[in-house]
Amino acid sequence: MASLPEPITTLTGILSRLPGIGPRSAERLALHLVQSDVSEVKQLAQILVEARERIQTCPICGSLTEQTPCSICSDERRDGGLICLVERPTDIISIEKSGTFHGRYHVLGGKISPLNGVGPEDLRISELESRLSQEPIKEIVVALGTDVEGDATSNYLAKKLARPGLRISRIAHGLPAGSGLEFADELTLTHALAGRREME
Amino acid sequence: MASLPEPITTLTGILSRLPGIGPRSAERLALHLVQSDVSEVKQLAQILVEARERIQTCPICGSLTEQTPCSICSDERRDGGLICLVERPTDIISIEKSGTFHGRYHVLGGKISPLNGVGPEDLRISELESRLSQEPIKEIVVALGTDVEGDATSNYLAKKLARPGLRISRIAHGLPAGSGLEFADELTLTHALAGRREME
Numbered sequence: 001m002a003s004l005p006e007p008i009t010t011l012t013g014i015l016s017r018l019p020g021i022g023p024r025s026a027e028r029l030a031l032h033l034v035q036s037d038v039s040e041v042k043q044l045a046q047i048l049v050e051a052r053e054r055i056q057t058c059p060i061c062g063s064l065t066e067q068t069p070c071s072i073c074s075d076e077r078r079d080g081g082l083i084c085l086v087e088r089p090t091d092i093i094s095i096e097k098s099g100t101f102h103g104r105y106h107v108l109g110g111k112i113s114p115l116n117g118v119g120p121e122d123l124r125i126s127e128l129e130s131r132l133s134q135e136p137i138k139e140i141v142v143a144l145g146t147d148v149e150g151d152a153t154s155n156y157l158a159k160k161l162a163r164p165g166l167r168i169s170r171i172a173h174g175l176p177a178g179s180g181l182e183f184a185d186e187l188t189l190t191h192a193l194a195g196r197r198e199m200e
Numbered sequence: 201m202a203s204l205p206e207p208i209t210t211l212t213g214i215l216s217r218l219p220g221i222g223p224r225s226a227e228r229l230a231l232h233l234v235q236s237d238v239s240e241v242k243q244l245a246q247i248l249v250e251a252r253e254r255i256q257t258c259p260i261c262g263s264l265t266e267q268t269p270c271s272i273c274s275d276e277r278r279d280g281g282l283i284c285l286v287e288r289p290t291d292i293i294s295i296e297k298s299g300t301f302h303g304r305y306h307v308l309g310g311k312i313s314p315l316n317g318v319g320p321e322d323l324r325i326s327e328l329e330s331r332l333s334q335e336p337i338k339e340i341v342v343a344l345g346t347d348v349e350g351d352a353t354s355n356y357l358a359k360k361l362a363r364p365g366l367r368i369s370r371i372a373h374g375l376p377a378g379s380g381l382e383f384a385d386e387l388t389l390t391h392a393l394a395g396r397r398e399m400e
Contacts, residue, residue, distance in 0.1 A: 003293060005266050007251035014247050019232050025220050031290065032219050033248060034255040034264060041252040045245035047214050048233060051207035052241040055234040064234060066205045090231065093203060 008034055060131070062107030062124050064089045072104055079103045081138040085128070085157070087111055087145065095143065103141070106131065111149040112156060120156065132161065139167040146173050146191075208234055260331070262307030262324050264289045272304055279303040281338040285328070285357070287311055287345065295343065303341070306331065311349040312356060320356065332361065339367040346373050346391075 003009065008030050016026035033041055057063070058070035065071065072078060072092070082103025086092055092105050108123045131137065142157060144150040158168050173191035175184055184192070203209065208230050216226035233241055257263070258270035265271065272278060272292070282303025286292055292305050308323045331337065342357060344350040358368050373391035375384055384392070 004290070005255060005264060007247075007254040007266065008264065011247055011251040014244055018229055020225050020228055027290075028220055029218055030251065031264070034251050035257075036252065038252055042249055044214055045249045047211055048248075049242055049245045051211040051230065051234050052236065052238055054207040055205060057235075064205060064208065064231070066207065090204070090227075 004031075061105045062089070062109060062127065063092050063105060077102075081136055082141065083128075083131070083137050083139070084141045084143050086143050087150075091143065101141075103139075106140075108144070108153070111144060112153045113149045120160070123153075125157070125160065128161065132163065132166065137166065139169060142168065142170040144170075204231075261305045262289070262309060262327065263292050263305060277302075281336055282341065283328075283331070283337050283339070284341045284343050286343050287350075291343065301341075303339075306340075308344070308353070311344060312353045313349045320360070323353075325357070325360065328361065332363065332366065337366065339369060342368065342370040344370075 004012075004027075008027075011030040011033065012023070012026045015021055015029050016023050018026075021029070033044075054066055055064050056066070056068055058065045058068055058073055060069045060073040063070050063072070067074075079102050082101075083106050084095060084101055084103055085106050085108060086095070087108055087110060089107050092107070095101050095105075106124070106128050108125070108128075110118050110123055112118060112120055112123070128140075140157075140161060142154045144154050154170055158170075161168060172195050173188065174195055175181070175188065175192050181189070204212075204227075208227075211230040211233065212223070212226045215221055215229050216223050218226075221229070233244075254266055255264050256266070256268055258265045258268055258273055260269045260273040263270050263272070267274075279302050282301075283306050284292075284295060284301055284303055285306050285308060286295070287308055287310060289307055292307070295301050295305075306324065306328050308325070308328075310318050310323055312318060312320055312323070328340075340357075340361060342354045344354050354370055358370075361368060372395050373388065374395055375381070375388065375392050381389070
């Protein structure tokens with residue numbers, strides 16, 4: 001026995017393909033799992049398949065949901081004229097937790113990133129364009145990250161989506177809440193100064 | 201939607217119980233899995249259950265194996281008089297890779313650790329004692345780690361297993377291969393000096 005039995009190496013192999021799981025932690029997980037109770041492992045496998053089967057992508061906004069369309073897209077009290085454009089489904093939760101946005105969402109599914117082989121055609125841009133022609137959308141709030149790719153994608157979309165009567169805005173860049181000037185980098189301060197607003 | 205759909209949070213919960221998976225990486229894994237192909241998720245679930253069902257603990261030595269007894273315990277060419285005592289099944293692979301041990305093994309299943317609630321009765325000591333009365337064992341090589349718990353467990357076992365005609369040894373402590381004195385801590389040097397051997 002100069003190596004682990006085949007079922008363990010096979011399991012290690014498939015686990016190490018998951019995000020954030022390296023070869024060492026995959027082996028550790030595999031060894032833990034083959035020594036767990038059979039019933040526990042079966043329960044994990046069942047919950048795994050069940051979760052995958054119950055979760056769908058909302059055909060309208062692209063969020064992860066059990067019902068289609070999702071609860072936000074089917075909520076009549078939501079402002080259908082206002083769309084917040086986010087990168088990932090989890091970004092919706094972050095914004096919902098703030099409790100201040102009452103429009104609907106659109107998940108882009110990533111950012112334009114030539115280095116990683118992600119082009120505009122890999123994102124849910126055409127889906128957004130068909131929404132623009134079907135829904136009474138008045139404003140798109142671009143809420144992508146503030147890194148280089150987020151900036152490039154936001155600028156690309158601002159041009160691509162521009163049409164008469166549609167406002168395209170981007171969430172503000174500046175000092176985060178509870179922080180001081182001494183913790184802010186130069187780019188954040190540049191954005192914060194450029195985006196200054198008159199005090200009322 | 202102020203939180204993720206229930207199937208995702210359930211999956212996150214069960215994944216975060218695995219070793220080395222915190223709440224953040226569990227959520228990341230769950231989100232990845234519910235967005236993967238259904239067939240891939242089913243394959244993962246199947247490999248998981250299959251690995252658990254095919255892997256057993258060798259009733260003699262305690263290693264992880266597909267056949268019982270394991271390939272080492274059933275190998276007649278192995279020296280049945282020599283037993284290497286290790287902490288975990290994977291330790292067997294480490295020693296096998298060195299290619300210099302031709303006896304058999306016994307997996308202890310842990311180290312005595314009062315702080316973690318592991319006492320002698322939680323380890324496979326009584327199994328080793330029944331092997332001592334049934335097999336023609338002449339020497340036990342204790343190959344536990346060199347930390348405090350490994351030392352304490354080794355000393356406990358040396359007393360507990362002592363019987364006429366049985367040699368109990370412990371693998372050497374000293375400088376690791378390819379290292380210099382400047383990298384060795386005091387305890388390692390103390391062990392290395394005390395364990396010095398005459399040069400032939």
